[in-house]
Amino acid sequence: MASLQINKRLIMTPGPVAVDPRVSQAMSNSILGQFDPEFTGIMDETMELIRKSFKTENKWSFPIDGTSRAGIEAVIASIVEPGDKVLVPIIGRFGYLVTELVERAGGVVHTIEAPMGEVIPEDDIIKKMDEVQPKVLTIIHGETSSGRLQPIQKIGHAAKERGIFTVVDAVATYMGQDIAVDEWALDAVIGGAQKCLSVPSGITPITFNERFSDEINKRKRVEKGIRTENDKSTSHFITSNYLDLTQLQDYWGERRLNHHTEATVNVYGLYEGLKLAVAEGVEARARRHSYHHEAMKEGIKALGLELFGDEEHEMQMVVCVKIPEGINDAEFRAELLSRFGVEIAGTFGAAAGKIWRIGTMGHVAEKQNLLNFITTFGVFIQSQGADNIDPAAGLKAMTDFYDNNSL
Ligand SMILES: *Cc1c(COP(=O)(O)O)cnc(C)c1O
Numbered sequence: 001m002a003s004l005q006i007n008k009r010l011i012m013t014p015g016p017v018a019v020d021p022r023v024s025q026a027m028s029n030s031i032l033g034q035f036d037p038e039f040t041g042i043m044d045e046t047m048e049l050i051r052k053s054f055k056t057e058n059k060w061s062f063p064i065d066g067t068s069r070a071g072i073e074a075v076i077a078s079i080v081e082p083g084d085k086v087l088v089p090i091i092g093r094f095g096y097l098v099t100e101l102v103e104r105a106g107g108v109v110h111t112i113e114a115p116m117g118e119v120i121p122e123d124d125i126i127k128k129m130d131e132v133q134p135k136v137l138t139i140i141h142g143e144t145s146s147g148r149l150q151p152i153q154k155i156g157h158a159a160k161e162r163g164i165f166t167v168v169d170a171v172a173t174y175m176g177q178d179i180a181v182d183e184w185a186l187d188a189v190i191g192g193a194q195k196c197l198s199v200p201s202g203i204t205p206i207t208f209n210e211r212f213s214d215e216i217n218k219r220k221r222v223e224k225g226i227r228t229e230n231d232k233s234t235s236h237f238i239t240s241n242y243l244d245l246t247q248l249q250d251y252w253g254e255r256r257l258n259h260h261t262e263a264t265v266n267v268y269g270l271y272e273g274l275k276l277a278v279a280e281g282v283e284a285r286a287r288r289h290s291y292h293h294e295a296m297k298e299g300i301k302a303l304g305l306e307l308f309g310d311e312e313h314e315m316q317m318v319v320c321v322k323i324p325e326g327i328n329d330a331e332f333r334a335e336l337l338s339r340f341g342v343e344i345a346g347t348f349g350a351a352a353g354k355i356w357r358i359g360t361m362g363h364v365a366e367k368q369n370l371l372n373f374i375t376t377f378g379v380f381i382q383s384q385g386a387d388n389i390d391p392a393a394g395l396k397a398m399t400d401f402y403d404n405n406s407l
Pocket residue numbers: 015067068069070094140142143144169170171172192201
């Protein structure tokens with residue numbers, strides 16, 4: 001029987017992206033039992049790497065088994081009780097995802113919104129906090145659907161002064177831009193695997209502080225079958241079992257109390273990916289992402305295409321491009337993929353069908369990939385009848401950028 005064969009791709013989307021071969025190699029190691037000291041040692045080291053990645057001293061820094069939305073849902077399901085008010089600033093699709101998770105946890109959603117392509121001034125969010133007086137503020141750092149970077153440096157401090165918990169979805173910016181969890185006074189932050197960290201999807205690093213831990217532990221209930229007489233119980237327990245952060249604390253903490261069977265292979269991948277990323281350095285990684293982001297923008301503009309959204313507030317790993325007149329979004333992307341093995345993304349909501357999102361995340365963010373991309377993309381879009389496209393100018397602008405700017 002033939003074994004699985006996957007065609008080569010150049011993935012220029014906001015995730016999932018290609019991984020470093022060292023990550024794939026790490027994931028081909030033998031399975032270890034989840035309480036094997038060799039494995040629990042890797043768990044502890046992984047927690048330390050997660051702390052470094054988030055620039056935090058938080059003891060509670062561990063991965064959730066599941067994609068990033070499992071990480072977000074674990075945090076929301078653990079902190080939001082029925083009737084709790086949650087303020088959610090919305091600038092795109094992932095803001096709506098949070099409202100969905102809050103409602104499913106029984107919370108009461110309050111929103112403040114800006115149109116896609118814009119961000120919300122921090123002072124407006126602070127004003128809204130005073131008006132709503134929520135228990136939790138949940139905000140998206142990099143709103144991948146519109147490519148915008150929401151400023152959050154002041155918000156955590158303002159929330160803390162008001163006794164509000166700040167939860168940040170930093171899934172797309174994690175390990176591609178600086179996220180200083182402690183310095184920015186953020187209570188719980190969710191990162192991502194298959195985006196700038198460049199690890200296969202299925203595992204999600206999160207971190208939360210003692211204040212957050214104390215609050216969720218008021219709802220702690222150890223499950224029947226492993227509960228001891230020392231374990232207190234409560235009637236307002238966290239309703240999810242799998243995503244109950246307090247039980248996960250017992251599993252990742254000193255108690256090593258059995259919960260789920262850890263996804264050993266995903267932990268290997270996360271561990272290796274984090275080791276590579278931390279060795280490169282959080283700031284160096286942010287610089288690398290900004291550098292290639294600029295190169296991509298130069299190339300795209302010189303091709304003759306227009307960028308979408310507020311240029312003052314851009315994620316440094318997603319370029320949003322207006323789809324030119326006469327080009328069909330889905331058909332173009334499908335052909336680019338089938339004929340050239342190159343993948344770009346469309347988007348959701350109000351901007352769906354109107355923009356493309358070109359990602360330069362993690363392992364993908366290197367010169368060769370961008371040069372190959374701009375050449376293929378430029379020639380193909382011209383051949384499809386888009387007006388005033390100059391593929392040679394796109395390539396030249398990108399080459400000039402690389403020649404004239406060093407990392
Ligand atoms: C990708 C993404 C998610 C969801 O991640 P999954 O791994 O697909 O669950 C959530 N928030 C943001 C900002 C994202 O970019």
